[in-house]
Amino acid sequence: MLRPGRVKNSDVSEDESMSGKAFIPQDKLAQALERLKEKIPVWVPVSQGADLWGVEFKPFMPGMEPVMDRQSTALPKEVIFPQVQTLMTFQYVKDPENPAQVELKLEEARGAEEVLVFGARPCDVRGFFTFDRVFMDGPFVDNYYKERREKTLFAVLVCEEGDDACFCSSVGSGPADKAGSDLWITPVEGGYVVEGLSERGEPYVQLLGEPPSEEQVAAALKIQEEASRRKVGDLDPSGAVQGQKDRFEDREFWKSMVNQCLSCGVCTYVCPTCYCFNITDEMRHSHGERMRSWDSCMFAGYTHEASGHNPRPTKRERYRNRVGHKFSYFPEKYDGMIACCGCGRCIRSCPVSIDIRKVVENLKEKADARA
Amino acid sequence: MFEAETKRLHELVKAVLPELDGIVGWEQGFDALHATPVFVSREEDVHRLMWSPLCVHNLSGYLVKTPPFLPREEGRKVGICVKGCDSRSLVALEQEKFISREKLYIFGLPCEGTVDWRRVMKKIPLRGVSAVRREGTDLKVEDARGVHSLPWEESLARRCLRCAHPNPLVSDVLVRDPVEPRMKKEDVYGLVGELEQQSLEERLAFWSAQLDRCIRCYACRNACPLCVCQDRCIVETRDPKWLTQKMGTSEKFMFHMIHSVHLAGRCTECGECERVCPMEIPVTLMKEKLNQVTRELLDYEAGIDPEAVPPLLTFNPDEHQM
Numbered sequence: 001m002l003r004p005g006r007v008k009n010s011d012v013s014e015d016e017s018m019s020g021k022a023f024i025p026q027d028k029l030a031q032a033l034e035r036l037k038e039k040i041p042v043w044v045p046v047s048q049g050a051d052l053w054g055v056e057f058k059p060f061m062p063g064m065e066p067v068m069d070r071q072s073t074a075l076p077k078e079v080i081f082p083q084v085q086t087l088m089t090f091q092y093v094k095d096p097e098n099p100a101q102v103e104l105k106l107e108e109a110r111g112a113e114e115v116l117v118f119g120a121r122p123c124d125v126r127g128f129f130t131f132d133r134v135f136m137d138g139p140f141v142d143n144y145y146k147e148r149r150e151k152t153l154f155a156v157l158v159c160e161e162g163d164d165a166c167f168c169s170s171v172g173s174g175p176a177d178k179a180g181s182d183l184w185i186t187p188v189e190g191g192y193v194v195e196g197l198s199e200r201g202e203p204y205v206q207l208l209g210e211p212p213s214e215e216q217v218a219a220a221l222k223i224q225e226e227a228s229r230r231k232v233g234d235l236d237p238s239g240a241v242q243g244q245k246d247r248f249e250d251r252e253f254w255k256s257m258v259n260q261c262l263s264c265g266v267c268t269y270v271c272p273t274c275y276c277f278n279i280t281d282e283m284r285h286s287h288g289e290r291m292r293s294w295d296s297c298m299f300a301g302y303t304h305e306a307s308g309h310n311p312r313p314t315k316r317e318r319y320r321n322r323v324g325h326k327f328s329y330f331p332e333k334y335d336g337m338i339a340c341c342g343c344g345r346c347i348r349s350c351p352v353s354i355d356i357r358k359v360v361e362n363l364k365e366k367a368d369a370r371a
Numbered sequence: 372m373f374e375a376e377t378k379r380l381h382e383l384v385k386a387v388l389p390e391l392d393g394i395v396g397w398e399q400g401f402d403a404l405h406a407t408p409v410f411v412s413r414e415e416d417v418h419r420l421m422w423s424p425l426c427v428h429n430l431s432g433y434l435v436k437t438p439p440f441l442p443r444e445e446g447r448k449v450g451i452c453v454k455g456c457d458s459r460s461l462v463a464l465e466q467e468k469f470i471s472r473e474k475l476y477i478f479g480l481p482c483e484g485t486v487d488w489r490r491v492m493k494k495i496p497l498r499g500v501s502a503v504r505r506e507g508t509d510l511k512v513e514d515a516r517g518v519h520s521l522p523w524e525e526s527l528a529r530r531c532l533r534c535a536h537p538n539p540l541v542s543d544v545l546v547r548d549p550v551e552p553r554m555k556k557e558d559v560y561g562l563v564g565e566l567e568q569q570s571l572e573e574r575l576a577f578w579s580a581q582l583d584r585c586i587r588c589y590a591c592r593n594a595c596p597l598c599v600c601q602d603r604c605i606v607e608t609r610d611p612k613w614l615t616q617k618m619g620t621s622e623k624f625m626f627h628m629i630h631s632v633h634l635a636g637r638c639t640e641c642g643e644c645e646r647v648c649p650m651e652i653p654v655t656l657m658k659e660k661l662n663q664v665t666r667e668l669l670d671y672e673a674g675i676d677p678e679a680v681p682p683l684l685t686f687n688p689d690e691h692q693m
Contacts, residue, residue, distance in 0.1 A: 048584055052651050053489035056584065070496060073649055074586065083586065084618045163498050164402040259440075260408035262432075264590035266649050282615040293616040296588070300602035314438055351590050351647030352428055353400035353407040 020205040023212035025191040032208045041115045080148045084293040091287040116153040122177035123343035127272025130339045155183035165344030167233025176227035186220035193220035235357045243363030244328030258319040260352045265296035267346035373423045392442045394450030397426040402500045427485040429641045431460040432596035454482040458539035459639035459674030460596040479542025481549045484531035495519045530642025533559045560663045584650040585623040591644035631657040636665040636683040639674035
């Protein structure tokens with residue numbers, strides 16, 4: 001049912017000739033990343049303070065210690081789809097001879113460098129498949145997105161740290177999903193076994209460490225096999241497309257599901273598949289920039305029309321849109337692909353612990369009742 | 372955990388439910404480490420309500436934020452569960468005439484502190500949490516790997532470690548016996564004092580590092596029961612335009628300053644802004660500083676006396692220190 005996006009550069013190859021491997025001892029990880037950074041800018045998951053639980057992706061600098069033992073709070077989405085991105089800069093220039101004559105100078109802010117995201121999880125990468133369909137697959141190609149997408153490599157961790165909010169296996173992925181990855185990192189006793197998955201990822205393997213021992217390779221294989229057998233989450237989203245339609249005008253249902261929502265933007269800002277954006281001109285005196293910034297369908301200003309009307313006046317309609325977009329409208333438009341990677345961040349980070357799985361399950365009940 | 376109190380809560384709710392247009396309380400969330408707010412209006416749903424140190428949310432915001440949780444008819448009431456800190460928000464909202472006391476039936480829950488799940492996870496990475504309970508001075512957590520133990524004090528939210536008002540200041544009924552305050556109200560600004568020992572440069576570095584993490588999700592604003600401008604927040608107005616969409620620390624600092632200054636002399640220090648922050652920024656600290664100033668200059672503590680007028684909502688030439 002799920003169809004990964006088309007990213008030519010990181011097609012996963014099963015070709016054995018490309019399976020170069022390296023072992024990074026746990027205490028040499030920072031050094032390995034320093035070597036890597038000599039060749040390509042690297043983003044890593046780091047904690048910004050000793051007493052913080054949360055982890056963010058930041059450009060790697062010597063001295064940083066990557067945190068690999070838990071899912072990040074903030075996303076590597078930032079690397080490809082920054083929270084704010086300048087699309088162009090502009091300037092009004094007066095002709096000194098004729099001040100009434102004003103010329104507008106525009107400069108497009110394009111150009112992306114190749115980067116590698118180290119230590120992302122399968123869900124982080126899968127999020128981009130949703131983006132790909134919208135930003136690259138249709139009649140209009142978003143070049144700002146495309147150039148960054150194509151220049152970003154992912155070294156993805158076989159995921160062992162799922163918690164009760166995770167449900168990646170329910171939406172077509174899983175803890176050992178390697179779709180979209182260029183390098184595969186398997187945590188083993190004392191360190192990590194890294195292997196190349198794509199032509200572009202392959203050359204970086206040898207930079208990261210010495211070839212692993214046979215035991216390490218065997219241990220990695222065992223962990224990969226265990227992870228691919230593990231089912232994370234038990235949501236069955238199959239009835240949601242119809243359920244959303246049946247429940248669309250069921251005000252009491254939406255009220256009962258999301259009355260506790262605070263209408264803040266957390267769920268959307270920590271979501272690997274949320275791609276809604278705003279465009280604003282930020283101007284000062286005669287110059288400024290046109291910027292794209294993350295929007296959130298949870299905010300009151302979302303779809304607030306110039307007339308003053310908002311078709312989604314309260315949090316109930318707004319949350320309905322969030323669920324519908326991910327589990328109903330998107331799969332309907334894009335061959336059944338669910339716009340959710342099951343990372344569970346919206347559940348975990350929600351200030352009032354709203355559980356999107358519960359909403360989707362309940363949508364389905366009505367669909368089941370129809371059948 | 373806290374089964375006796377939860378049972379008592381159920382009895383008390385059942386006794387008055389026919390007179391209420393619903394009650395807002397807490398129920399079990401997606402795992403045993405999380406509760407979630409719940410609105411109950413039918414007797415068969417009363418069993419969902421619970422009380423435990425995981426009932427972290429201040430529910431008073433639901434009375435004022437769109438769409439407000441209010442009685443459907445004149446003369447009726449809605450029920451609300453409050454801890455000591457939450458009750459101060461009710462007092463502040465009543466002072467500012469956002470709510471009327473006679474429309475509320477308040478279930479008061481004297482509180483020994485709420486658990487900060489992130490602190491717990493930091494100490495013990497948990498998977499498949501099935502039960503959480505307090506045993507003496509320990510928090511016991513059961514997960515897929517067994518039973519883990521953590522000193523109770525190390526599991527509590529920062530706001531709870533500096534709590535001077537654990538017992539509800541307003542209530543119609545108390546669900547459990549009052550508890551001893553952890554701190555005297557004179558001592559609650561310890562962390563503000565510590566920060567002020569630092570040089571200006573150090574403090575700037577501290578706040579820059581903290582605010583750099585802000586993702587501008589506005590959870591702090593939306594969770595604040597006293598952020599009553601709601602959808603008309605100055606942060607999002609386009610004309611006049613106070614803030615750009617940029618992500619620089621100065622933009623974020625400006626937002627948090629606006630939030631703090633709007634709460635000067637009003638903030639009841641429930642700590643919700645800090646609790647809900649996904650990036651763990653100690654944003655309540657800014658409001659604590661302003662409250663400390665309010666106390667020193669105006670001898671006022673917010674959310675204590677329903678009859679008092681918050682000092683910035685009035686003019687009194689006799690104010691000491693004026």
